[in-house]
Amino acid sequence: MKLNEEKYEIIYRKTEEFKQKLGIPKEIKLVLYSDSDYPLDGNNPRGTTVELTQGILDLLGTENEHVLFFMLAHELIHVKYKDTSFKRATWVIMSECGNDKANALICLMEMRANVLASSLVGLSESEIRDGQAFLQRVNNTSEGKASFVKGYPDRQFIADYCVRFKDFTEVIVDEILMDFKKIMNVNTTDFSEKVKTIFFKKCYPK
Structure with missing residues (x-):
């Protein structure tokens, strides 16, 4: 399920910021992963989708928010290098x-x-x-x-x-x-x- 752009505006903005810095031209789709584990999983056939669990999304606005952004950047780098x-x-x-x-x-x-x-x-x-x-x-x-x-x-x-x-x-x-x-x-x-x-x-x- 695609992430709500209004609710997670900050994550979408960070994704665009990281994409520009990494030189990723293609659109990245952010989706909610149904599993309960924390890790993001950017593995998919086209390499253009990043899956975020509710657990990692819940870090937004907390003292561990930087972990969310780190993991988002981590997966986008995997996308960059295929x-x-x-x-x-x-x-x-x-x-x-x-x-x-x-x-x-x-x-x-x-x-x-x-x-x-x-x-x-x-x-x-x-x-x-x-x-x-x-x-x-x-x-x-x-x-x-x-x-x-x-x-x-x-x-x-x-x-x-x-x-x-x-x-x-x-x-x-x-x-x-x-x-x-x-x-x-x-x-x-x-x-x-x-x-x-x-x-x-x-x-x-x-």
């Missing part, structure tokens, strides 16, 4: 080059969205750390290696990188992959180079 369609293709990659590479690719896509979203919204260090801690509490998501096994960095990892970096460069990619290898006990010599090649070729649409 991550939604590529994520489905990672299941093919998993069968071709192994789970660790596919998980590392998803990790890079998520970290790009996290770092750039924090920068786009203009979050302070305390807002970043408090926001990620808040999401950890409400979602009760996995931590440490258990999270990385699913291809997603844990909240502490996200917070640390978002505090340190405001852009997403090859230097950051190298560091994330180095940390990923340590956490996942990956010892393959050319692992990082192979993942980087796929990431920069497939995850930066022309």
